[in-house]
Amino acid sequence: MAALVGAGVGIALIPRIVQPLHRPGLVLGRTAGPAPTRNIFAAVRTGSEADPVLAAILAALRRSAARWSGHPGQVG
Structure with missing residues (x-):
């Protein structure tokens, strides 16, 4: 594009x-x-969210989303 x-x-x-x-x-x-908005999702296999590496990645995604969105309370 x-x-x-x-x-x-x-x-x-x-x-x-x-x-x-x-x-x-x-x-x-x-x-x-x-400003235009969008939703970003992370799909994980049931039970895999307990994996420490995956948990760290999901936490990093949440922090990044909160920083970029300016709405930390709406990220989950």
Whole structure:
């Protein structure tokens, strides 16, 4: 999609989290009005959430989601 935008034949909404990957030839701007939102889910096998590695990954995802969303109480 970034290639289409860079070629001048498209536009794209990209989340703030990937803006550090900005490519030459693209112009970043903010949308007017309320910011677009999205839901991100992590699906795990029943019982596997007790695995320490998986628990650490899920905790890191929750922290990251809270940081980027600005709404830590709504992440769960």
